[in-house]
Amino acid sequence: MNGRPVRKMRKAVGKAWPWVIFAGVAALWAYSLPHADFIFGRKAGENLGSFLVEMASVLPPMFLLVGLFEIWVPRKVIERYAGSRSGMWAVPWMILLATVQAGPLYVAFPVAIGLWRKGCAPRNVFIYLGTFSAMKIPMLTFEVAFLGWRFSLARTLISIPVFIVLAVVMERLLPADFLPPGLVEQGGSDIESSFLKEGKTLHVF
């Protein structure tokens, strides 16, 4: 056996599995339509449907904002307020940025990569991810309604210092020259240059 077909197959599997699972759930749901007693299929389909609605209502504007952010916000600004020399004042900025947003954590990944690309220190990126996951304001109101303000307040106040420490540990554990792959992949300035190559110099990049 030589290695190439194996690698080719692995790549094909890597590309195909999301579609296979998606089609599988869709098939289960479709099968449950004429078979009313097949509750598992119907519920799985409904769960997937609610996830898709949630994704469609948050992700497109989020990606547009990330695109605008990448084009318009000067690297200097992010470096100054959240870069590796920004100090403690970056923390409230990251928390503020994260808590006003809504949506599941995967919405925050592209934003985090966008911040990283503009010179945000890794620890601040992970503070952003931590606070995004566990203390968004829209979610907190929800939490208070279901679990009470004592639970919510205690969890939030305990979480903030824990997340900050974890983010600093995370930055220490990653190699100093670590570059997330999403950064490399999104990073090509090919799109901008194809749009903006003639004559204009762009100071923002």
Next chain:
Amino acid sequence: MISLWIITGIALLVSLAADRRKTQAAVFKGLKMFVGVLPLLLGVLAAVSLVLTAVTPRMLEGILSGTGLLPFFSALGVGSIALIPGFIAYPLAAVLRQNGATVPVLAAFITSLMMVGVLTLPLEARYFGWRAALLRNGLALCGAVIVASGMAWVLR
């Protein structure tokens, strides 16, 4: 959600008024990222919805109620399966509390639900790489233990 669309719309209009070509570049960039991650995202969401259907609230009640360390670590384990949004996590947690789950168990469950996700790892790894994704999830699991212990101490 609506406010997000309004803010995005205003930002787009302002950007368009300032520079058409840059706006075009920004929109293309955003769309390219969105389309690029869409297949993986659909697969992960489908997998999460399968697991969420298989694991019923009644099963969780059985595992997570009671006292001692076993429900605590079960909560961490179950919570780590996927990144579950709060609109599912909180109603579930309220039901669990009515059925006798303790505060540290609930805190462990909620924190690990929102911060640790094994099923969502492929998605995270696409952005941050496997090494950083695994590291973040591992540390977040430790964080969930610390937060839950702190909750147990504060809300005795």
